[in-house]
Amino acid sequence: MLSGAASDKTVLDLQDVLQRFAFDNVCKIAFGHDPACLLPSLPQTEFADAFEVATQLSSERFRAPILIFWKIKRFFNVGSEKCLKIAISRVRDFAKKIVREKKQELAGKSSLESVDLLSRFLNSGHSDEDFATDIVISFILSGRDTTSAALTWFFWLIYKHPEVENEILKEIKEKSDMPVYEEVKDMVYVHASLCESMRLYPPVPTDGKLAMEDDVLPDGTVVKKGTLVTYAPYATGRMEKIWGSDWSMFKPERWLERDEAGKWRFVGRDPYTYPVFQAGPRICLGKEMAFLQMKRVVAGILRRFKVVPATEDDGFQPVFLAYLTAKMKGGFPIKVERSSRFMD
Numbered sequence: 399m400l401s402g403a404a405s406d407k408t409v410l411d412l413q414d415v416l417q418r419f420a421f422d423n424v425c426k427i428a429f430g431h432d433p434a435c436l437l438p439s440l441p442q443t444e445f446a447d448a449f450e451v452a453t454q455l456s457s458e459r460f461r462a463p464i465l466i467f468w469k470i471k472r473f474f475n476v477g478s479e480k481c482l483k484i485a486i487s488r489v490r491d492f493a494k495k496i497v498r499e500k501k502q503e504l505a506g507k508s509s510l511e512s513v514d515l516l517s518r519f520l521n522s523g524h525s526d527e528d529f530a531t532d533i534v535i536s537f538i539l540s541g542r543d544t545t546s547a548a549l550t551w552f553f554w555l556i557y558k559h560p561e562v563e564n565e566i567l568k569e570i571k572e573k574s575d576m577p578v579y580e581e582v583k584d585m586v587y588v589h590a591s592l593c594e595s596m597r598l599y600p601p602v603p604t605d606g607k608l609a610m611e612d613d614v615l616p617d618g619t620v621v622k623k624g625t626l627v628t629y630a631p632y633a634t635g636r637m638e639k640i641w642g643s644d645w646s647m648f649k650p651e652r653w654l655e656r657d658e659a660g661k662w663r664f665v666g667r668d669p670y671t672y673p674v675f676q677a678g679p680r681i682c683l684g685k686e687m688a689f690l691q692m693k694r695v696v697a698g699i700l701r702r703f704k705v706v707p708a709t710e711d712d713g714f715q716p717v718f719l720a721y722l723t724a725k726m727k728g729g730f731p732i733k734v735e736r737s738s739r740f741m742d
């Protein structure tokens with residue numbers, strides 16, 4: 399697709415392309431099913447559209463200035479609540495279909511033949527259809543919108559910071575004759591750049607938890623049963639107290655130090671300082687997979703192409719939308735140029 403866009407000078411919405419990629423990818427790994435959203439024709443996908451509407455309208459509930467408004471709309475089944483109900487039912491139908499097909503497929507197989515996560519889940523005794531459907535939906539939400547949001551902002555940031563892009567290219571070049579897993583595993587500069595990009599533009603900008611019992615936070619704050627506590631990676635990633643006076647700068651080096659041989663070494667932060675993947679027992683289960691996938695995409699694209707906004711010269715000013723997962727408002731229109739950076 400990118401080769402075609404480079405030859406034809408087509409403008410692509412990188413956010414859309416990355417979402418399609420991540421959706422196909424998570425469906426294949428989690429359910430052994432390829433929805434083929436990333437065909438060059440960029441097919442209209444009813445499910446993906448319904449999913450988009452459902453996440454957007456659910457996020458808007460949290461922002462409603464007066465809670466009772468959406469509850470009244472839901473009661474009378476009108477306006478945005480009516481659209482949300484339709485979208486949710488389409489999403490559930492799609493997920494249910496995956497579960498039913500998988501159950502049928504497994505009926506005639508030994509438990510070791512299917513390696514996808516849903517098969518393992520169903521084979522381990524979790525056969526309740528509604529429960530398995532919820533699992534399918536949360537995997538799609540976790541896997542589709544997070545890595546695509548992270549990469550969309552990442553490609554914009556490295557365009558704005560050519561010195562970072564050059565350092566990344568140097569690293570890709572060094573590792574390019576290694577097998578795929580080895581290649582991306584040791585890409586510390588790319589890893590640091592992704593962490594830095596998600597510090598400023600976290601794929602999950604805020605997240606809430608409901609106290610099931612009376613509790614006390616480590617700093618002594620009393621939390622009564624039924625209270626909603628929100629943490630905000632977007633705000634935490636921009637705190638001067640944590641990141642210093644240069645917090646607003648995109649600086650992968652803040653995650654790196656040089657070892658004795660002068661090579662970069664990654665220096666992680668604890669997940670409470672950097673809660674982009676959450677922290678504690680419910681920390682993201684897909685973190686390692688997400689980094690592997692993102693590094694592979696970065697290496698795969700930058701080895702062959704340069705990504706530039708379709709409107710260059712600072713004409714493109716992206717806007718961060720904090721839905722359940724982050725979005726770049728209106729998408730990221732880009733052109734791809736074939737790169738000669740690896741020819742020599």
Ligand code: HEM
Pocket residue numbers: 424537540541544545548600601602605606673674675676679680681682683684685687688
């Ligand atoms: C850059 C990419 C990603 C980010 C920033 C991210 C972030 C998060 C966050 C903040 C949570 C906590 C949500 C909550 O409790 O409300 C979470 C949970 C989770 N994530 Fe990720 N995620 C990413 C990629 C992925 C991928 C690719 C997968 C695998 C498909 C995945 C699977 C999960 C699962 C299964 C949970 C639920 C864990 C639990 O509740 O015990 N994530 N993620």
